[in-house]
Amino acid sequence: MKQEKWSSEFGFLMAAAGSAVGLGNIWKFPYIAGQNGGAVFIIIYLLLMLVLGVPVLLSEMAIGRSTGKNPVDACRAISKKCGFIGGFGIMGAFVILAYYCVIGGWIIKYLTSFLLGSRIDSAAEYFSDFTSGSVSPLIYALVFIAVCGTIVLRGVSGGIEKISRIFMPALIFMMLLLIVKALTLEGGADGIKFFLLPDFSHISSIGDFFRILINAMGQVFFSLSLGMGTLITYGAYLDKSASMTRAAVYIPMIDFVIALLAGLMVLPAVFAYDIPPQAGSGMIFIALPQVFGEISGGRIFGAVFFLLVLFAAITSAISLLEVLISFVVQKTGIGRKISAAVCSLAVFAAGIPVSLSFGRWSGISLFGMNFFDLMNFISDNLLMPLGALGICLLCGYIWGAKSVADEADIKSGASRALYRIVIRYAAPVMIAVIFVTTLLGL
Numbered sequence: 001m002k003q004e005k006w007s008s009e010f011g012f013l014m015a016a017a018g019s020a021v022g023l024g025n026i027w028k029f030p031y032i033a034g035q036n037g038g039a040v041f042i043i044i045y046l047l048l049m050l051v052l053g054v055p056v057l058l059s060e061m062a063i064g065r066s067t068g069k070n071p072v073d074a075c076r077a078i079s080k081k082c083g084f085i086g087g088f089g090i091m092g093a094f095v096i097l098a099y100y101c102v103i104g105g106w107i108i109k110y111l112t113s114f115l116l117g118s119r120i121d122s123a124a125e126y127f128s129d130f131t132s133g134s135v136s137p138l139i140y141a142l143v144f145i146a147v148c149g150t151i152v153l154r155g156v157s158g159g160i161e162k163i164s165r166i167f168m169p170a171l172i173f174m175m176l177l178l179i180v181k182a183l184t185l186e187g188g189a190d191g192i193k194f195f196l197l198p199d200f201s202h203i204s205s206i207g208d209f210f211r212i213l214i215n216a217m218g219q220v221f222f223s224l225s226l227g228m229g230t231l232i233t234y235g236a237y238l239d240k241s242a243s244m245t246r247a248a249v250y251i252p253m254i255d256f257v258i259a260l261l262a263g264l265m266v267l268p269a270v271f272a273y274d275i276p277p278q279a280g281s282g283m284i285f286i287a288l289p290q291v292f293g294e295i296s297g298g299r300i301f302g303a304v305f306f307l308l309v310l311f312a313a314i315t316s317a318i319s320l321l322e323v324l325i326s327f328v329v330q331k332t333g334i335g336r337k338i339s340a341a342v343c344s345l346a347v348f349a350a351g352i353p354v355s356l357s358f359g360r361w362s363g364i365s366l367f368g369m370n371f372f373d374l375m376n377f378i379s380d381n382l383l384m385p386l387g388a389l390g391i392c393l394l395c396g397y398i399w400g401a402k403s404v405a406d407e408a409d410i411k412s413g414a415s416r417a418l419y420r421i422v423i424r425y426a427a428p429v430m431i432a433v434i435f436v437t438t439l440l441g442l
């Protein structure tokens with residue numbers, strides 16, 4: 001089969017960073033941090049990113065490049081019995097996309113609202129009126145997934161690289177402007193305090209501690225696009241001469257900076273407008289329109305901002321969709337076009353109950369969660385940790401830490417030793433402990 005290639009190492013970096021930077025940074029990070037104690041969460045998040053995120057990131061890229069295959073076949077190429085590890089990835093990509101397309105649809109809705117100058121008098125009401133509808137949010141979700149499907153159809157490298165190069169700096173610039181504005185809001189400083197000054201009273205019991213740990217781990221994997229085979233798929237298109245260690249430094253750095261900026265932009269507004277920090281998935285949609293409302297020319301600002309967020313969401317969603325589509329193509333031999341159409345439609349179908357869970361189906365719950373929470377739980381707390389644990393064991397014990405370090409071009413003796421310890425012992429034990437605690441808490 002003809003294999004696509006990235007045009008350069010920089011192109012790969014941009015695409016991998018484009019996959020990492022998405023709704024996870026801008027929409028999810030601020031509200032998850034809000035629900036889990038602000039600064040305390042950020043400290044734990046950073047630690048887990050270094051100890052779990054970076055080594056798993058390196059391992060996934062190495063598996064992809066050395067085998068050049070889709071996640072299932074790549075894992076199978078290393079060990080015949082281990083295809084199921086890649087299988088977690090395929091399932092996970094599907095589950096994530098099911099709710100990603102719903103939130104992506106919300107972003108398109110807000111983009112069009114600002115473009116058309118719709119009046120948003122009460123942001124909270126506007127948000128709940130829209131999301132609780134049965135038909136309109138679904139149409140937006142369908143538009144989102146259709147756009148992504150169309151982009152993936154045109155191949156992975158060209159378009160993504162070009163878009164990421166422009167939108168990422170623009171997004172950072174826009175967020176800096178909004179942070180300056182947010183800081184001038186009355187009461188905004190409290191948001192910064194909450195976000196940056198650790199208040200350990202948020203951890204009043206061991207249960208709290210584990211809850212924060214579980215959520216931080218899920219967010220690390222989600223935000224870095226780990227455990228789902230995305231980086232195996234992208235690594236497979238990577239040239240032998242490119243440096244993986246550089247990628248493993250830059251990707252987490254860019255990802256973290258953007259999440260941090262998003263928090264600094266949103267939480268002051270949350271405090272200034274008396275929105276509870278536990279507001280959940282609607283946080284940015286309720287807080288930001290109020291900020292735009294106070295800026296002259298806020299309508300344009302709002303439109304540009306949501307357009308940039310939409311780009312970020314699309315570059316992430318296509319990385320997930322690419323996992324599904326290339327798997328279906330390689331497994332069934334059907335063409336990319338049909339595969340793209342089938343996968344996009346299947347994702348949309350799975351998005352229907354998620355969207356309805358904000359309205360008509362909000363009363364329906366399984367294991368005490370509505371469909372949206374359930375999908376989040378399955379991806380962040382079950383499939384991603386299992387996928388990442390599988391990757392650690394596969395790389396640490398079967399393929400061997402030495403071979404991975406060679407493929408990933410880790411040179412210094414100290415880094416190689418550290419990688420070996422982390423991938424064989426530290427990471428698997430931590431993931432296993434957090435995972436078991438999650439199951440006990442169910």
Ligand code: TRP
Nearest residue numbers: 020022023024222223225228316
């Ligand atoms: N990292 C993306 C975000 O933050 C989401 C994402 C894209 C993802 N590809 C992934 C998450 C693969 C897990 C696995 O929005």
